[in-house]
Amino acid sequence: MTVAALLCVASTMAQRRVTPIDNPATATQHINENKAKGDSLDRSRLVEMTDSKGNVILVDTITGKEFVDTLAEKRIESKAKYPRFFSASLSVDFFTPAMRALGTKYGLGEIAAELNLHNRYIPVIEIGLGQANHAPDDNNYTYHSPVAPFFRIGMNYNFLFKSDPDYLIMAGLRYGFSPFKFEVTDIAQQPGYWDEPLSYAIPSQNVTAGYLQLLLALRVRIVDNFSLGWSIRYQSLLHDTATPYGKAWYIPGFGARNRSINATFSLTYTVSLSKSDSASDSTQATIDALNDTPVVQPSATDIPASDTDITPADVPAEVPADTPTDAPADLPATADTIALQ
Numbered sequence: 001m002t003v004a005a006l007l008c009v010a011s012t013m014a015q016r017r018v019t020p021i022d023n024p025a026t027a028t029q030h031i032n033e034n035k036a037k038g039d040s041l042d043r044s045r046l047v048e049m050t051d052s053k054g055n056v057i058l059v060d061t062i063t064g065k066e067f068v069d070t071l072a073e074k075r076i077e078s079k080a081k082y083p084r085f086f087s088a089s090l091s092v093d094f095f096t097p098a099m100r101a102l103g104t105k106y107g108l109g110e111i112a113a114e115l116n117l118h119n120r121y122i123p124v125i126e127i128g129l130g131q132a133n134h135a136p137d138d139n140n141y142t143y144h145s146p147v148a149p150f151f152r153i154g155m156n157y158n159f160l161f162k163s164d165p166d167y168l169i170m171a172g173l174r175y176g177f178s179p180f181k182f183e184v185t186d187i188a189q190q191p192g193y194w195d196e197p198l199s200y201a202i203p204s205q206n207v208t209a210g211y212l213q214l215l216l217a218l219r220v221r222i223v224d225n226f227s228l229g230w231s232i233r234y235q236s237l238l239h240d241t242a243t244p245y246g247k248a249w250y251i252p253g254f255g256a257r258n259r260s261i262n263a264t265f266s267l268t269y270t271v272s273l274s275k276s277d278s279a280s281d282s283t284q285a286t287i288d289a290l291n292d293t294p295v296v297q298p299s300a301t302d303i304p305a306s307d308t309d310i311t312p313a314d315v316p317a318e319v320p321a322d323t324p325t326d327a328p329a330d331l332p333a334t335a336d337t338i339a340l341q
Contacts, residue, residue, distance in 0.1 A: 045060060045061045045062050046058045046059065046060060046061070047059050047061060048069070055068055055069075056068070056069040057069065081118075081119070081161070081162050082118050082119040082120075082161070082165065082274070083118070083273075083274045084117055084118055085115070085116075085117065085273045085274070086116040086117065086118060086119050086165070086272070086273060086274055087116040087119075087165070087270050087271060087272050087273055087274070088113075088114065088115055088116065088270070088271050088273055089112075089113070089114040089116065089227075089268050089269065089270040089271070090111065090112070090113055090114075090268070090269050091111060091112040091113075091114070091229075091266040091267065091268040091269075092109075092111050092266060092267050092268075093109060093110045093111070093112070093128075093264045093265065093266045094265050094266065094267065095230075095263055095264050095265040095266075096108065096109055096110065096128075096264075097109050098265075105132060105133060105134040106130065106131065106132035106133075106134065106145070106250045106255065106256070107130055107131070107132075107255070108128065108129040108130055108131050108147065109128055109129060110126055110127065110128025110129070110150075110253070110264075111126070111127060111128065112124055112125065112126040112127075112266070113125050114156075116158075116165075116270075116273075118161065119158060119161045119165050120157065120158050120161035121155060121156075121157060121158075122155060122156040122157070122158060122170065122172075123154075123155050124152075124153070124154050124155060124156060124172070124174070125151075125152070125153055126151070126152035126153075126174070126176075126253075127149065127150075127151055127152075128149070128150050128252070128253055129147055129148070129149055129150075129252070130145070130147070130148055130149075130150055130178065130180070130250075130251075130252025130253055131145060131146060131147045131148070131252075132144065132145040132182075132249075132250035133145075134249070134250070135186075140186065140187065140188035140189075141184050141185070141186055141187040141188075142184065142185050142186045143182065143183075143184050143249055143250070144182065144183055144184075144185065145180055145181065145182040145183075145248070145250050145252070146180075146181055148178060148179065148180035148181065148252045149178065149179075149252070150176060150177070150178035150180075150252040150253030150254075151176065151177060151178070151253075152174045152175065152176035152213070152253065153174070153175055153176075154172055154173045154174035154175060154213070155172060155173060156170040156171070156172035156215075156217065157170060157171050157172065158170050159171070166220065166221035166227075167219070167220055167221070168217070168218070168219040168220075168229070169217075169218055170215075170216070170217040170218075170219070171214075171215070171216055171217075172213075172214075172215045172216075172217060172231070173212075173213070173214060173215075174212070174213040174215065174233075175210065175211075175212055175213075176210065176211050176212075176213060176253050176254065177208065177209065177210040177211070178208070178209055178251060178252040178253050178254070179206070179207075179208045180207055180208075180209075180248075180251070180252050181204050181205060181206055181207065182204070182205055182207065182248045182249070182250065183201070183202055183203060183204045183205065184201060184202040184245070185201045185202075186199070186201070187199065187200050187201060187202070202245045205243045205245065205248070206241070207240060207241040207243065207248050208240070208241050209237065209239065209240035209241070209248070209251045209254065210237075210238045210239050210240070211235055211236060211237045211238055211251070211253075211254050212235065212236050212238055213233045213234070213235045213262070214233065214234045214235075215231045215232060215233040215234075216231065216232050217229060217230065217231035217232075218230060218231075219268060221270075225269055225270050225271065226267065226268070226269055226270075227267075227268040227269075227270060228265075228266070228267060228268070229265075229266055229268060230263065230264060230265045230266070231263065231264045231266075232261070232263055233261070233262040233263065233264070234260060234261060235254060235259070235260060235261070235262055236260065237251070237254070237257070
């Protein structure tokens with residue numbers, strides 16, 4: 001009876017089956033059938049190294065195995081092509097002086113300083129002087145604003161940040177402000193009831209104005225470190241000081257109050273701040289110098305004697321006893337026999 005019970009239990013165990021359970025985790029996980037013991041990476045025992053090609057190599061300090069860090073390669077590719085402090089520039093605007101020479105009654109000039117970051121973001125500071133002296137023909141007054149400074153601060157964005165830095169296409173934003181004065185003199189009105197001319201003046205008024213500019217700009221390198229560029233700017237007044245006599249007609253750095261479009265045409269001098277650029281320039285200069293070095297062709301006297309040419313200096317001082325020293329009389333003298341003699 002006991003034997004029969006044991007046989008029944010053994011038969012039941014032999015027929016038992018295990019059904020795997022599928023869940024989202026097991027369905028999406030990849031099983032490496034070739035994985036061997038010790039293939040898993042323990043980050044705590046890894047050290048980073050860089051090979052001759054610039055790849056980041058992870059070395060397991062226990063097993064000595066080396067792996068290429070592909071994630072590091074992706075991080076390197078995502079970095080900016082140019083260094084953070086790439087270059088610095090100083091620009092001089094010629095548009096405003098040219099317009100003044102052509103008859104505009106206001107404006108003097110301006111300069112701009114820039115810092116190029118990654119050849120992509122370009123913070124800008126612009127400083128200039130403005131002045132106005134306007135006496136219109138159809139009005140009996142003279143508007144005068146003495147020389148006053150103006151300042152602008154903002155940033156440009158270079159759309160060609162991965163391309164040749166000799167060419168820049170930029171969009172930018174500026175906030176400008178200026179503290180200045182203005183006065184109006186020689187104001188004449190038609191005679192009054194008693195036929196007496198009326199004349200008066202607006203005394204000097206202190207004003208501070210602020211404005212915003214949106215711009216598109218293009219710059220091209222022409223020779224060495226010099227570039228030429230222009231910008232078209234849409235501008236709008238944000239605030240200005242109110243006076244008892246009205247608002248100022250001219251604002252330094254902005255122009256006439258009703259002017260919504262402005263422009264610049266500038267000559268720019270750029271200095272590189274990147275050591276890698278200096279090194280590459282030095283390497284290129286060395287290559288150019290080597291290419292310019294004339295090639296000297298060897299002369300006949302510089303060509304060494306061939307291996308078959310034997311001179312007396314090449315023959316040992318002592319000749320072995322078994323070597324014949326007398327050449328047969330009927331044989332012509334050759335270089336070898338002459339050397340042996």
